[in-house]
Amino acid sequence: MEENLNKHSNISAADLDRLTKEANEEATPSSAKIIWNEFKADKPAMAALIIIIAFIIFVMIASLFIDTPKMMETNILNYNAAPGSNGFLLGADTGGRSVGQQLIVGARNSIGIAIGLTIISSTFGICWGLISGYFNGYIDWGMQRVYDFMMMLPMTMMIIVLVTIIKNYNAVTLTLIFSIFYWEGTSRLIRSRTLSESEKDYVAASKTSGTGSFKIIFHEIMPNISSLIIVDTTLSFAENIGVETGLSYLGFGLPLQTPSLGTLIANANDPNNITQYWWTWLPAALLIIVLCLSISYVGQVVRRAADASQRHGAAD
Amino acid sequence: MWKTILRRVLIMIPEIIILSILVFLLAKAMPGDPFTGSINPKADPAQLHHLMKINGLYDPWYQQYWNWVVHLFHGNLGNSYQYQEPVTRLISSRAVNTLWLALFTTILTYCFALPMGLYAAKHEGKLPDSIIRVYTYVTYCIPFFVILVIGVWIFGYVLGWFPTTGSISSTANPGIQSIGSRFYHILLPGVLGALFGTVNVVQYLRSEVIDAKRSDYVRTARSKGVPEKDIYKHHIFRNSLLPIAAFAGYSITGLLNGSLFTETVFSYPGMGLLFINSISYRDYTVITALVLIYGILNLLGTLLSDIILSIVDPRIRIE
Amino acid sequence: MSLVEIKDLKVHYPIRSGFWNRVTDSVKAVDGISFNIEAGETYGLVGESGSGKSTTGKSVVGLEKVTSSSIMYKGKDITKKANRKSLDYNHDVQMIFQDSLSSLNPRKRIEDIIAEPLRNFENLSKDEEKLRVLQLLDIVGLDADALYKYPHQFSGGQRQRIGVARAVATNPKLIIADEPVSALDLSVQAQVLNFMKKIQREFGISYLFISHDLGVVRHMCNNIAIMNRGRLVEIGTRDDIYNHPLHIYTKRLLAAIPETNVNDRAKHRANRLAVEEVYREQQDKYYDDEGKAYPLVQISPTHSVALPEDVAKELILKEGEVQA
Numbered sequence: 001m002e003e004n005l006n007k008h009s010n011i012s013a014a015d016l017d018r019l020t021k022e023a024n025e026e027a028t029p030s031s032a033k034i035i036w037n038e039f040k041a042d043k044p045a046m047a048a049l050i051i052i053i054a055f056i057i058f059v060m061i062a063s064l065f066i067d068t069p070k071m072m073e074t075n076i077l078n079y080n081a082a083p084g085s086n087g088f089l090l091g092a093d094t095g096g097r098s099v100g101q102q103l104i105v106g107a108r109n110s111i112g113i114a115i116g117l118t119i120i121s122s123t124f125g126i127c128w129g130l131i132s133g134y135f136n137g138y139i140d141w142g143m144q145r146v147y148d149f150m151m152m153l154p155m156t157m158m159i160i161v162l163v164t165i166i167k168n169y170n171a172v173t174l175t176l177i178f179s180i181f182y183w184e185g186t187s188r189l190i191r192s193r194t195l196s197e198s199e200k201d202y203v204a205a206s207k208t209s210g211t212g213s214f215k216i217i218f219h220e221i222m223p224n225i226s227s228l229i230i231v232d233t234t235l236s237f238a239e240n241i242g243v244e245t246g247l248s249y250l251g252f253g254l255p256l257q258t259p260s261l262g263t264l265i266a267n268a269n270d271p272n273n274i275t276q277y278w279w280t281w282l283p284a285a286l287l288i289i290v291l292c293l294s295i296s297y298v299g300q301v302v303r304r305a306a307d308a309s310q311r312h313g314a315a316d
Numbered sequence: 317m318w319k320t321i322l323r324r325v326l327i328m329i330p331e332i333i334i335l336s337i338l339v340f341l342l343a344k345a346m347p348g349d350p351f352t353g354s355i356n357p358k359a360d361p362a363q364l365h366h367l368m369k370i371n372g373l374y375d376p377w378y379q380q381y382w383n384w385v386v387h388l389f390h391g392n393l394g395n396s397y398q399y400q401e402p403v404t405r406l407i408s409s410r411a412v413n414t415l416w417l418a419l420f421t422t423i424l425t426y427c428f429a430l431p432m433g434l435y436a437a438k439h440e441g442k443l444p445d446s447i448i449r450v451y452t453y454v455t456y457c458i459p460f461f462v463i464l465v466i467g468v469w470i471f472g473y474v475l476g477w478f479p480t481t482g483s484i485s486s487t488a489n490p491g492i493q494s495i496g497s498r499f500y501h502i503l504l505p506g507v508l509g510a511l512f513g514t515v516n517v518v519q520y521l522r523s524e525v526i527d528a529k530r531s532d533y534v535r536t537a538r539s540k541g542v543p544e545k546d547i548y549k550h551h552i553f554r555n556s557l558l559p560i561a562a563f564a565g566y567s568i569t570g571l572l573n574g575s576l577f578t579e580t581v582f583s584y585p586g587m588g589l590l591f592i593n594s595i596s597y598r599d600y601t602v603i604t605a606l607v608l609i610y611g612i613l614n615l616l617g618t619l620l621s622d623i624i625l626s627i628v629d630p631r632i633r634i635e
Numbered sequence: 636m637s638l639v640e641i642k643d644l645k646v647h648y649p650i651r652s653g654f655w656n657r658v659t660d661s662v663k664a665v666d667g668i669s670f671n672i673e674a675g676e677t678y679g680l681v682g683e684s685g686s687g688k689s690t691t692g693k694s695v696v697g698l699e700k701v702t703s704s705s706i707m708y709k710g711k712d713i714t715k716k717a718n719r720k721s722l723d724y725n726h727d728v729q730m731i732f733q734d735s736l737s738s739l740n741p742r743k744r745i746e747d748i749i750a751e752p753l754r755n756f757e758n759l760s761k762d763e764e765k766l767r768v769l770q771l772l773d774i775v776g777l778d779a780d781a782l783y784k785y786p787h788q789f790s791g792g793q794r795q796r797i798g799v800a801r802a803v804a805t806n807p808k809l810i811i812a813d814e815p816v817s818a819l820d821l822s823v824q825a826q827v828l829n830f831m832k833k834i835q836r837e838f839g840i841s842y843l844f845i846s847h848d849l850g851v852v853r854h855m856c857n858n859i860a861i862m863n864r865g866r867l868v869e870i871g872t873r874d875d876i877y878n879h880p881l882h883i884y885t886k887r888l889l890a891a892i893p894e895t896n897v898n899d900r901a902k903h904r905a906n907r908l909a910v911e912e913v914y915r916e917q918q919d920k921y922y923d924d925e926g927k928a929y930p931l932v933q934i935s936p937t938h939s940v941a942l943p944e945d946v947a948k949e950l951i952l953k954e955g956e957v958q959a
Contacts, residue, residue, distance in 0.1 A: 009769075009770035009771075009773040009774050010773060011766070011769050011770050011773045011779075012766075015769070015779075016762060016765060016766050016769070019769055019779035019782075020765065020779075020782070022778075022779050022780050023746075023779050023780050023781070023782035023783050024783065025780070026780035026781075026782075026783065026784065027744075027782075027783035027784070028744075028783065028784050028785050028788060145327075148327070148331065149331055149334065149335075151614065151618060152331055152335060152611050152614045152615045152618070153335070153611060153614070154572070154573060154607055154610035154611055154614060155573065156573055156576050157576070157591060157606070157607050157610055158342075158607070160576075160591075160592075160595055161342045161343070161346070161595070161603065161607065162342070164346055164347070164595055165342065165345045165346055165347070167347065200737045200738075201732040201733075201734055201737045201738035202737060202738055202739055202740040202741075204693075204698050204730070204732065204738070205730070205732060205738050205739075205740075205751075205798075205801070206740070206751065207697075207698060207725075208696050208697070208698065208725050208728075208729060208730045208752075209725065209729075209751040209752040209755055209801070210723070210725045210726065210752060210755035210756055211751060211755055220740055220743075223740075223742040223743075224740065224741065224742050226742075235457070238457045239457070241459065242458075242459025242460070242461075242462075245459060245461075245462075246459055246460075246461050246577060249461055249465075249577075249580075250576065250577070250580060250592060251592075252595075265461075265462065265465055268465045268469065269580075271473075271480075274465075274468070274469050274473055275469075275473045275474075278469075281465070282466075282469075285462045285465060285466055288458075288459060288462050289458050289462060292457045292458050292459065293454060293457060293458065295457070296453060296456075296457035300453065
């Protein structure tokens with residue numbers, strides 16, 4: 001081949017550097033770059049992103065300076081101290097514990113679990129969906145029956161039952177338990193897109209080029225559904241904040257001594273708290289709303305940017 | 317089509333069997349036994365032992381499972397240890413409440429979502445469309461239980477417009493007054509659920525109508541000079557509304573799973589609240605029965621949606 | 636010995652029906668066809684859409700699961716995956732696809748697209764690989780600045796040439812060209828075809844050229860097989876097929892070639908109508924009771940036709956009379 005090519009092409013090794021330079025000048029930005037540029041152009045989205053990241057970093061760092069066991073000690077003297085009194089900026093709850101500090105540690109725990117849950121369940125769901133969509137036949141059939149089964153499961157109930165069974169659980173085990181149940185939606189979405197991508201000729205071309213199945217799945221097909229993956233992951237992050245906080249609200253999430261935004265909202269279950277001592281639960285509720293809204297706003301902008309990069313791909 | 321439905325139902329059977337085994341084993345694995353708490357703490361361990369024995373709690377798990385299944389087919393789900401009454405009766409009284417709420421919410425959801433979806437599609441890309449899109453996404457991404465808590469705080473406690481606990485006022489007389497009271501109690505959770513559960517129907521309807529608007533048959537109708545109103549009435553609605561009906565099944569499924577939260581926040585005596593209470597009392601019989609019922613209801617919800625879809629969309633029927 | 640020998644290729648797709656979803660019938664996309672591809676030649680496979688020609692091409696390159704057949708290459712049956720692997724079969728047999736846009740991964744740059752087979756089949760250093768890609772681009776007439784661009788930035792003809800460059804990258808012995816130009820403008824078709832011809836001359840590649848366009852096939856192919864309803868109806872050299880067609884299907888295809896000479900329009904139309912008349916009246920003569928083509932019968936060293944022997948002889952006689 002080499003001699004053949006040398007004979008019939010005017011290009012030789014000597015031209016390599018020059019031509020590479022020429023090609024670099026003409027290079028097209030990657031789609032990640034296009035998405036980033038679109039994103040940068042949207043000022044409110046940039047602001048939302050910066051606020052989210054800054055907030056996450058703030059609670060991560062601030063919670064390091066808070067002695068959680070000490071914070072969770074009951075102190076009758078400060079029973080439901082109002083905001084601003086007794087040195088409590090945001091007041092204290094029924095146990096005389098600082099709401100402000102609990103908010104910081106609780107936000108860290110809730111966000112941490114949501115991030116962990118998003119990473120684990122999305123990774124698993126994406127892999128499952130890609131594999132199921134790419135290999136048709138019995139593999140796909142079997143994997144789809146698992147979807148059907150997952151869809152039937154009353155998830156919240158199953159999680160509650162599991163949580164009561166496992167005696168000594170912590171944030172990590174809790175995240176894993178959640179992950180068992182929350183990968184199916186992502187996975188279905190990915191599967192249906194993979195199915196249509198696999199039909200395309202570039203996959204056939206990769207097969208005839210000798211590329212192996214798993215390399216085709218993860219190097220050829222996955223980049224083509226990357227915008228879907230990014231958007232879905234962002235949105236499931238927002239949803240996942242609701243998963244842990246919801247369970248903690250019911251009393252089956254994080255253990256009692258570990259504050260979470262959900263356990264703070266659970267203060268509202270006491271009729272006294274909900275009417276008179278609003279500061280024990282309202283800040284946590286508002287914080288969750290703001291967090292979820294800004295994350296999904298960022299998700300929306302990412303979706304738009306990804307569509308734009310898709311347009312660049314489809315146009316001309 | 318009957319074949320498709322029958323095949324779907326047959327596929328459900330192994331799923332239900334697997335679920336029942338899973339549920340049974342999980343309930344068995346739960347800590348504690350149902351008697352220690354409920355009888356006199358000073359009771360003789362021998363007596364406790366005897367109670368466990370006559371209830372078959374020392375048998376191997378498959379034997380207990382089999383007994384349970386046999387009883388299940390006789391409509392006997394066992395007795396609740398906590399309430400000391402048959403689980404069947406206990407649950408059926410609660411189920412009515414839960415299903416009423418779910419049905420009411422679903423109907424309301426459609427009432428809100430259909431006009432929104434149509435309006436958004438009609439004004440595609442304009443201001444109303446953007447407002448509706450922002451609305452659906454905002455309502456979608458906020459965790460529902462937070463909305464419930466804030467809702468009950470504002471409308472229940474602060475403004476005092478709605479009751480905050482129970483399913484019926486204790487002073488309501490039977491007859492029209494009790495129906496009114498029941499309705500009053502599900503109004504707030506129903507409206508909140510409907511306002512915050514529109515996203516699927518709105519988005520789906522919107523894209524269906526927009527697709528229909530761009531389709532060739534609508535363009536043909538328009539070029540023939542059919543009035544715009546009739547185009548919507550005869551061509552677009554008919555083709556877009558039916559698939560929307562399919563969401564009813566999924567919607568009820570979603571509401572059932574949300575009932576744990578709704579009923580906790582409103583102390584509404586339905587199956588969800590019963591489950592939460594039973595968990596703290598380790599009331600196995602109730603827990604297993606509830607998980608199983610929710611699983612089967614989920615299945616039926618999906619089945620309902622699939623059947624509606626297969627009626628509406630012949631492509632699905634062929635498989 | 637031929638480069639590739641295809642014997643009795645069958646590709647059937649099961650039809651499932653009934654309550655238990657059992658296989659009750661099958662669609663016979665390809666139903667027992669045999670032909671050989673010689674080294675260095677261009678073998679044309681012609682038929683209308685749905686005739687199974689693309690399925691045949693995909694089977695030869697190893698993309699389609701065949702129902703039964705033997706496809707011999709270097710003395711091994713490559714319908715078995717293990718044999719394809721041990722031979723590095725796709726190093727030697729490559730494919731050019733019809734849709735140039737979907738056959739190039741939209742998220743990959745041209746360099747990575749063309750280098751893909753090289754990375755799998757040959758161990759080259761980074762610089763060697765890049766040089767090879769640049770040379771391949773040069774051979775199909777594209778500049779070096781294509782290297783870091785994405786497929787959508789090129790026109791259809793350019794993309795198809797990129798597809799050709801990828802197929803040629805490992806210097807294969809055979810390239811399956813599945814309707815390589817039918818999605819392109821007429822003006823660009825000739826350009827791509829000429830590049831393919833040039834490459835064939837320079838590298839000694841065989842093509843299995845699949846097309847529905849007899850005009851294009853005439854330009855490209857030495858030997859031609861006509862396919863209809865999953866079977867071959869006629870095999871022959873270019874001369875056999877174009878000047879002495881025997882099967883009614885071949886005649887119909889030939890009559891359907893648009894005529895550029897406006898003066899002969901009436902004559903051409905009359906000819907076409909005559910062929911259609913024959914087809915309507917004598918359909919049962921050319922197809923068996925189930926509407927399938929008969930087995931092939933050899934009527935000259937190069938020419939075979941799918942007809943019962945007596946019918947074939949009769950037709951040859953008739954043709955002889957006409958020519959005489």
